[in-house]
Amino acid sequence: MEQLIEQLKSQIIEALNFEDLTPADIETDAPLFGEGLGLDSIDALELIMLMDREYGIKLADPKQGKQIFRSVRTMAEYIQEHRTK
Amino acid sequence: MLVELYRRFAGDYPKFFKMDTLCRLGFIAAEILLKGQTSQCEKEQMSIILANRSASIKNDTDYLATISEGNYYPSPSLFVYTLPNIVTGEIAIRHHIQGETSFYILESPEQLEPIIKSYFSSPLKGGPRGALTGWCECSKPNDFYAKMQIIYGTTD
Numbered sequence: 001m002e003q004l005i006e007q008l009k010s011q012i013i014e015a016l017n018f019e020d021l022t023p024a025d026i027e028t029d030a031p032l033f034g035e036g037l038g039l040d041s042i043d044a045l046e047l048i049m050l051m052d053r054e055y056g057i058k059l060a061d062p063k064q065g066k067q068i069f070r071s072v073r074t075m076a077e078y079i080q081e082h083r084t085k
Numbered sequence: 086m087l088v089e090l091y092r093r094f095a096g097d098y099p100k101f102f103k104m105d106t107l108c109r110l111g112f113i114a115a116e117i118l119l120k121g122q123t124s125q126c127e128k129e130q131m132s133i134i135l136a137n138r139s140a141s142i143k144n145d146t147d148y149l150a151t152i153s154e155g156n157y158y159p160s161p162s163l164f165v166y167t168l169p170n171i172v173t174g175e176i177a178i179r180h181h182i183q184g185e186t187s188f189y190i191l192e193s194p195e196q197l198e199p200i201i202k203s204y205f206s207s208p209l210k211g212g213p214r215g216a217l218t219g220w221c222e223c224s225k226p227n228d229f230y231a232k233m234q235i236i237y238g239t240t241d
Binding site for chain 1: 158162
């Protein structure tokens with residue numbers, strides 16, 4: 001799980017163009033939206049694409065997003081359980 | 086180069102890193118031009134009139150690569166920059182500019198002059214106003230050019 005979390009942080013930095021951040025700057029349990037990284041709706045779409053592209057996960061129900069994208073840890077937990085690649 | 090300029094002249098606007106090259110270019114040019122030389126009141130009343138020849142072709146090409154056959158992962162963050170006038174919005178948001186914004190696709194910078202003259206001779210009321218105008222061109226990743234100026238006139 002820890003390895004997946006670190007990998008996910010790197011992928012988020014690349015996908016969202018956080019050129020000033022390193023994986024160490026992202027707190028595993030910090031909120032991704034609002035406080036924390038302060039992501040917006042376009043970022044949310046990028047995260048959905050990232051899950052599809054990198055892990056073969058297609059999110060069909062938008063309601064799931066709120067829980068899945070709460071933090072890097074919740075994303076990693078969902079990925080570990082549902083990944084197809 | 087644009088990132089270096091950003092760090093030198095701004096450095097406090099993380100959204101810069103999410104912008105496409107055209108917006109980064111316009112952002113930096115406006116930053117240098119407006120920083121410390123224009124009051125916030127003047128900026129709020131300002132208009133933005135920009136132009137170029139290649140529209141948003143560089144970003145359009147990048148976006149196209151994300152929807153190519155066999156690799157269909159359309160990038161939302163690239164898609165939002167597939168219009169050249171987005172740069173005027175980014176500048177307006179950054180500097181709280183509330184005037185009109187427009188972006189023209191022209192063959193050469195000289196063609197922008199009559200458009201600006203037309204703007205200042207329009208029947209709009211409001212007294213002396215400024216317009217951030219200029220050329221903002223980016224057709225390839227490392228091939229870009231920007232020249233901006235503030236023109237003052239009266240719209241009475």
